[in-house]
Amino acid sequence: MERRNDFATQLCVACLGAGVITSVAVAQGQNPLTALGITVFSAVAAVMVGQIL
Secondary structure, three states, X not given: OHHHHHHHHHHXXXXXXXXXXXXXXXXXXXXXHHXXXXXXXXXXXXXXXXXXX
C-alpha cells in the first residue's frame, strides 16, 4: 500500500510542477492542447525516473 501512495504522490508533484510551466507557456500564446501534451509527458517521465532512482 505504501508503494502505491508513493507513486500517487510522485505523480501529483510532477503534474503540479509541469502545470506551472505549462500555465506560463499558455499565457505566452502556446496552444493549450500542445501544452497539455507536454505536461502529461513531463509528468510521466518524471515519475518513471523517480521509480528508477
